[in-house]
Every structure is written in structure tokens, then in C-alpha cells.
Amino acid sequence: xxxxxxxxxxxxxxxxxxxxxxxxxxxxxxxxxxxxxxxxxxxxxxxxxxxxxxxxxxxxxxxxxxxxxxxxxxxxxxxxxxxxxxxxxxxxxxxxxxxxxxxxxxxxxxxxxxxxxxxxxxxxxxxxxxxxxxxxxxxxxxxxxxxxxxxxxxxxxxxxxxxxxxxxxxxxxx
Amino acid sequence: xxxxxxxxxxxxxxxxxxxxxxxxxxxxxxxxxxxxxxxxxxxxxxxxxxxxxxxxxxxxxxxxxxxxxxxxxxxxxxxxxxxxxxxxxxxxxxxxxxxxxxxxxxxxxxxxxxxxxxxxxxxxxxxxxxxxxxxxxxxxxxxxxxxxxxxxxxxxxxxxxxxxxxxxxxxxxxxxxxxxxxxxxxxxxxxxxxxxxxxxxxxxxxxxxxxxxxxxxxxxxxxxxxxxxxxxxxxxxxxxxxxxxxxxxxxxxxxxxxxxxxxxxxxxxxxxxxxxxxxxxxxxxxxxxxxxxxxxxxxxxxxxxxxxxxxxxxxxxxxxxxxxxxxxxxxxxxxxxxxxxxxxxxxxxxxxxxxxxxxxxxxxxxxxxxxxxxxxxxxxxxxxxxxxxxxxxxxxxxxxxxxxxxxxxxxxxxxxxxxxxxxxxxxxxxxxxxxxxxxxxxxxxxxxxxxxxxxxxxxxxxxxxxxxxxxxxxxxxxxxxxxxxxxxxxxxxxxxxxxxxxxxxxxxxxxxxxxxxxxxxxxxxxxxxxxxxxxxxxxxxxxxxxxxxxxxxxxxxxxxxxxxxxxxxxxxxxxxxxxxxxxxxxxxxxxxxxxxxxxxxxxxxxxxxxxxxxxxxxxxxxxxxxxxxx
Amino acid sequence: xxxxxxxxxxxxxxxxxxxxxxxxxxxxxxxxxxxxxxxxxxxxxxxxxxxxxxxxxxxxxxxxxxxxxxxxxxxxxxxxxxxxxxxxxxxxxxxxxxxxxx
Numbered sequence: 001x002x003x004x005x006x007x008x009x010x011x012x013x014x015x016x017x018x019x020x021x022x023x024x025x026x027x028x029x030x031x032x033x034x035x036x037x038x039x040x041x042x043x044x045x046x047x048x049x050x051x052x053x054x055x056x057x058x059x060x061x062x063x064x065x066x067x068x069x070x071x072x073x074x075x076x077x078x079x080x081x082x083x084x085x086x087x088x089x090x091x092x093x094x095x096x097x098x099x100x101x102x103x104x105x106x107x108x109x110x111x112x113x114x115x116x117x118x119x120x121x122x123x124x125x126x127x128x129x130x131x132x133x134x135x136x137x138x139x140x141x142x143x144x145x146x147x148x149x150x151x152x153x154x155x156x157x158x159x160x161x162x163x164x165x166x167x168x169x170x171x172x173x174x
Numbered sequence: 175x176x177x178x179x180x181x182x183x184x185x186x187x188x189x190x191x192x193x194x195x196x197x198x199x200x201x202x203x204x205x206x207x208x209x210x211x212x213x214x215x216x217x218x219x220x221x222x223x224x225x226x227x228x229x230x231x232x233x234x235x236x237x238x239x240x241x242x243x244x245x246x247x248x249x250x251x252x253x254x255x256x257x258x259x260x261x262x263x264x265x266x267x268x269x270x271x272x273x274x275x276x277x278x279x280x281x282x283x284x285x286x287x288x289x290x291x292x293x294x295x296x297x298x299x300x301x302x303x304x305x306x307x308x309x310x311x312x313x314x315x316x317x318x319x320x321x322x323x324x325x326x327x328x329x330x331x332x333x334x335x336x337x338x339x340x341x342x343x344x345x346x347x348x349x350x351x352x353x354x355x356x357x358x359x360x361x362x363x364x365x366x367x368x369x370x371x372x373x374x375x376x377x378x379x380x381x382x383x384x385x386x387x388x389x390x391x392x393x394x395x396x397x398x399x400x401x402x403x404x405x406x407x408x409x410x411x412x413x414x415x416x417x418x419x420x421x422x423x424x425x426x427x428x429x430x431x432x433x434x435x436x437x438x439x440x441x442x443x444x445x446x447x448x449x450x451x452x453x454x455x456x457x458x459x460x461x462x463x464x465x466x467x468x469x470x471x472x473x474x475x476x477x478x479x480x481x482x483x484x485x486x487x488x489x490x491x492x493x494x495x496x497x498x499x500x501x502x503x504x505x506x507x508x509x510x511x512x513x514x515x516x517x518x519x520x521x522x523x524x525x526x527x528x529x530x531x532x533x534x535x536x537x538x539x540x541x542x543x544x545x546x547x548x549x550x551x552x553x554x555x556x557x558x559x560x561x562x563x564x565x566x567x568x569x570x571x572x573x574x575x576x577x578x579x580x581x582x583x584x585x586x587x588x589x590x591x592x593x594x595x596x597x598x599x600x601x602x603x604x605x606x607x608x609x610x611x612x613x614x615x616x617x618x619x620x621x622x623x624x625x626x627x628x629x630x631x632x633x634x635x636x637x638x639x640x641x642x643x644x645x646x647x648x649x650x651x652x653x654x655x656x657x658x659x660x661x662x663x664x665x666x667x668x669x670x671x672x673x674x675x676x677x678x679x680x681x682x683x684x685x686x687x688x689x690x691x692x693x694x695x696x697x698x699x700x701x702x703x704x705x706x707x708x709x710x711x712x713x714x715x716x717x718x719x720x721x722x723x724x725x726x727x728x729x730x731x732x733x734x735x736x737x738x739x740x741x742x743x744x745x746x747x748x749x750x751x752x753x754x755x756x757x758x759x760x761x762x763x764x765x766x767x768x769x770x771x772x773x774x775x776x777x778x779x780x781x782x783x784x785x786x787x788x789x790x791x792x793x794x795x796x797x798x799x800x801x802x803x804x
Numbered sequence: 805x806x807x808x809x810x811x812x813x814x815x816x817x818x819x820x821x822x823x824x825x826x827x828x829x830x831x832x833x834x835x836x837x838x839x840x841x842x843x844x845x846x847x848x849x850x851x852x853x854x855x856x857x858x859x860x861x862x863x864x865x866x867x868x869x870x871x872x873x874x875x876x877x878x879x880x881x882x883x884x885x886x887x888x889x890x891x892x893x894x895x896x897x898x899x900x901x902x903x904x905x906x
Contacts, residue, residue: 016843020827042850048856070835074896076896096825100822108811128862149877150881791825791829
């Protein structure tokens, strides 16, 4: 079973690399879905089936589809790809890559001290649910409020043809 | 009655507050009523307290009244406490009475002036501060009054501030006295670190127990206090400010720069006499300073043309006598001379003020002349004051007080023949320059026209002070003349008596006769030169060495020039080359650097999301590196 | 039962996170920026799952749930903003729409 974990890890990393290098937004999104699915598999392997399912449904499913919708609505097409190509000259990758590599090495160096193994004990959805609505009830309510706020916010922002401009926006008539 | 002591300084302060706050809205009459009235009430109160104090003295011949705790920090607990004993009683008596008459005089003298209520506000503040100075029971309160009178002196010298010369004079007075005040402040620090208290009576009790005679600390403390006294009392080498202080209105010169403030140094030394007894070397220095000052100022006064400057140098000279008295341990004699001097010197200044007043601000004596007939009251009172200043024997107060100092200088335990000789020479010179002033001003031909007559407010103070200048001496008569010791007996509750080495009536009589002859000779010389034959004076000053000496004396022995070269000019030079203030460079440098940093940092605010993200990453790397790996 | 070294799981999470970071720093298109942020959020959540699995406690999963909720909210608002920006400026370039220049 461990081999599955490692394969899934490699898939996740590779597909994530593909996400950040793609020129076409739709391609990138599809790679992102693959990456999320691989991560979901990893979650399943280490004993978090509930989260694995949520990862597939909400992340790979709902959120990514939302992205896709938006990208399609904007209908970027070939011009956008050309633009991306101009923006992503090879030189631009060097700085961020070095910085990130340093950060990663530091993180790895930190983790290298502990050599404990994860014993994949299965934690059932029931256990998660009991804890979620037990000690973390307040957190759940806060999350609910956050979601409500985001619904209102998203609705407000997505409205077109509004006269009152958002304060971040330039004062231009539409 | 004694419980009302606090009102004595409080009344002038109240007057000051009213005049300072509402002065601009008050009419001249009401400003005068408040200004003169507050000091007048203080004077009446002082009289009542003095009668009560003398008729039934309180325990230990001292009365102290604590008003409130001023500061309370650990062992440092100075209180606002008033302390009344014989010494402070004499001082408050002189301050309030002479002060009252000078205020009364000012009410007419200053009537035409702009800033009438401001003048009285300053004057009241001065009187209050001076009373605080002499009534304070601890050195810190004394120092408060000390600086308060210094401030008032500054304000009043520069009263006619529109003329920048007066501003310079005020500044000079302030800065020069500050030299002495700094020494005094250091002296107070030394006393506090040694004894843990600034309460004068406690200090005077503890000092002889803890310090041996001539111990370094005692000498240092006494010397530093002497520094303060020398600055305030315009003695050598800090005397240069007083002649210039005459730039102020004449009543100010009379009250502050003759009768009261300049004698604060005398008060300080008398008050802390125990410290000076513990440091005989410094006490001798006091006497030497006094002797040198009185000679130096006397010679300078001989050559001055400005009537007020003559009086200013004579003040320096007379305070030199007081220092001489203090230096030889004749404490009571010095205080006695202070009192008589306050009367006759205030009188002389006020008289000079009348002359200046009626002659339209004419200060040059040689342009006056022949005023004897035109100003009879002024003439006679001025003559009395001059006689008292010159110590005309038997009838004037100045004779008795100066004679007392001279006697102790010669015969006292710490006396010295040389000091006595200096004092005698001083008396001789004093009589010459005093009567030179009288003869030049009042005799001879009239040089200027009188435009208006002095009013009652000017005459009454003159008459009263003239009476005091005559009779004040009779409360203390020497052995040869009735031997009345009312004053010194009264003072002995506060100041120790002076030990006399050779008590001999015949010797005393001899000395008095010598002094009297010196004075009369001086008057005769003045008469001969300035009335009978003016050409003598002109010939003297025209020739080579005489002219040189005249110039030298006229400039006040060149002190101003020396100080200018030594201190003022280098400082001015430094200020000039440092016009852009190199210390400011540090601050402008800091400001410039931070502005430059700001400019550089602004450039990092590109508004680009990616750039900010990079910044966050760099920050994260640094933070992790520092926290985890270092 | 399987046994995976703890540090490997965390290194995986760290790698994903860092990849998201690179994307954030490199891309100008704000849709890609938003995607990079999603990658980073997901990586952070994964770290919680690994830690929770290590101790055999459900708390790590609950944290992931909260992160999920937050992520969903963020995407909703973020996409709304992207739409508005595109309508206003006819571009998705994060640099041209910037009003934050100091």
C-alpha cells in the first residue's frame, strides 16, 4: 500500500508543477483537478476517508467547476495564451524558484529531525462528526457565518450594472 | 499676630497675580492702588509682627510657620516654611518699608510710562520673591526666591525693552549673576549630599558636629555659597553687571539694585555664617573681596559722569563694606550697614530719579548743576543721603554703621590692619565722590531747564527716607558715644556676637577721629575741586598719566573689556561660525536619513501583488532562519 | 496497515505549498494567482491531515474542514472580484489594475 502513497505523491507534485506552468487557464485547472484527486487518494491511504471524499466533491468538484465556469465566462481564448507566453519569459522563474527552494529546504531540514511514522489508523466520519459538533461547535458556527458572508459578498460583487461603485473600484461609468 | 506671617509675602504675590492677569484692563489709578497697596499692607503687617516679635519674643527667638509640604521624595523633603528671626525680621522690615516708599514714588514717577501695570506687577513679584528669599527656612526655598528676584531684576532692567541697549543690559545682568547662581546651586547640592537636608537651621546645627574647621567640604561649600553671593551682590569679580543694570527705571535701581536684591548675598552669608566660621580661609576671602571691591568701585565712582552710575558704583562699594564686615565676623555690623545703606541709598536713587525726572531723562551730572534753589526738598534730602553715604560723623546713620564695621575690622578677632586701612581709604574716596556728585549736581551754574515740579508722591518718600537715614543710626551707638546696643543685642539671637581683641575706648575714639578726619578731608577736597576751582579736575584728567588713569577708572577698571575678550568674544565668534549649528546637523541628518529611507522604501511599494508575495517569502525565510537555525 | 514516515507527508505538503508560492510569485494573471492560492491552502490543509493521522485524532480533519469552508468562501469572493475586474479593465493583468502603488 505504501507504494500507492508515493505514486500519488509524485502525481500530485508533478501535476501541481503543470498547473503553475500552463499558459491556458483551462489546462491548468484540469491539472489542478488531477493534483487534488491525487491528494484525495493520499488522504484515503493515511486513514482520512471522509476528508478524501470531501476533497473530491468540494475541491475537485465544486470549487474547480466554479473556476472553470468563470474562465469560460471570460472566454479568454488564444489572445490570453499569447499574453501569458509574453509574461512568462524563462528569466522570471529564477528568482521565485530560488526563494521557494530555500524555503522548502528549510522546511525539509526542520522536518528531518523527527523520524516518527504515521500509523494509518482509520478515523471514521462518525468520529469526525462527533468531534466537529462537540468541542468545535463554535468553529462550525463561525464557518457558517463566513460562508454566509461570502455568499452575500459574491452576490454583491458579481452584480453588474450597478451605479454605486465598490470602493476598490475606479469611478468609471459602465 | 505672628501667624499672619504668611501674608507678608502672599500680599505682593497676590498683587502681582491681579496685575499680571487683569493689568491691561485696569486703569492707572487702580493699578497703582493694587501695586502700592499690597506692599503697603505688607509693610503694616511687618510693623505689627515686628512689634509683637520684639515685645514678647517667641521661644528661641525664632518663629517658623510651615505652610505646606513642597516636595517629598525619600529623604528630600523641603517644605514651604517661613522662618522669622531677628535677621529675617530686619530684612523684611527694610524690604517692605523701603519697598513701599519706592512703590509710592513709582506711582507718580512711572505715570507717563507705557506698561504702568506691568511695572507694578514686576515690582510686586520682586517684593514677594525677595520676601520668600529672606523668609525661607530651607535653602531650596531661598534659592527659589533668589532666582525669582533675579528674574524680576532681568525683567525690570529691560523694562523699556524697545531700546535694544536695555535688553543687552538685562541679559548681561542675568548671565553674569547666573555664573554666581550656578556656583550656589552646586553648593546646595554639596550641602544636601553631605547632610541630607537643606533646612538652614538643621544645617547650621549639624555642620559644626560633622565637619571640622578647615575641612575640604566646609571650605568648598562656603566658597560655592560665596560665589553665589558675589554674583548677586555685584562684588569682584562679578560686579560688571550692576552699572549696566542702571538701564532700568530709577525706582527699580533704588529698590532692586541698591536697597534689597543686591544685598541678598549679604543675607546669604549672614544666614549661613556657621559654614563660613568653619572655613576661615573663605571668610577671609569674603573680607578681601569686600575690601578690594570697595576700593575698586570707589575709584571708579570718582570718574563717572552719569549720576546713576556713580550711585551704582557706590552701591558696589558699600556692599563691599558689608562683605568686609561679614568677613571679619562682624555679622551684626554688616546687617546694620545693610539697613542704613538701604535707607540712604534708596533715598539717593530716588533723589537722582527726581532730578532725572524733572530734567527729561538727563543722566549726565555735568549737564545739571545749580539745582539747589530750584529743587529745595530734593536738595536737602539728597544732601542728607549723601552725608549718610559719606558717613558724616555724629549725625548720620551711615557713620554709625560704617564705623562699627571699621572698628571690628581693626579690633575684631579676625580683624586686620590692612583691611582696616582699605576700609578707611574707601571711606575717604566715598566722601570725595559723594560730594563731587552733590556739588556738581546742585551747585554751580544751571545747565538745564526744569520743566515740571516733582509731586507729593515723589517728595514724601524722600523725606521719610531722609529721616530714616539720619535716625536709624541711633539705635546702635559705639562705646564712645553713649554705648547703645539695641540693634546688635537684638541681632545676637540670630547671629553670634563679634569677639573683640583689645577692648579700649580710647583706641576706638582714636579710630573714629581718624575716620572722621578722612571723611571731612574728602568733603573738603571735593569742595575745593568742584566748587572753588573746577580747573584742577580738568588739569588732572587732561595730562598723560592722569588721563590714562581716568580712562581706566572710567571704564570700571577694564573688567568689561577683559571679560569681553576672554568670554564674550570667543563665544560670539563660536556662535558666528556655528551659525548653522553643527548639533542641528545631527538632527537634520537624522531627518534627512529617514526621509531617504522613506524614499527608498516607497520604491518597494510597487503595488504589484507578485512583488509583495516575494516580500512575504523573503520575510518567511528570514524569520524561519532566525527562529529555527540561529 | 501501512506506515509512512511522518516527515515525508510533511515534505509533500511543504512541496505543494512552495509550488503554490512559486505560482503566486510568477504569474500575472489573477486567475492563476487565485489557483496558486488554492494550491497553498490545500497544502496547508494536507499538513493538518498528516498531523492528525500521526496522532490518530480527528482534530486534524476538523481543521481541514474549516480550511475547506474558508477556501470555498475565498474562491467565491475572489472569482466575483475577478469578474468585476475584467468587466472594468478588460484585462486580467494584476499589475495593470494595481492601485496600491506607494
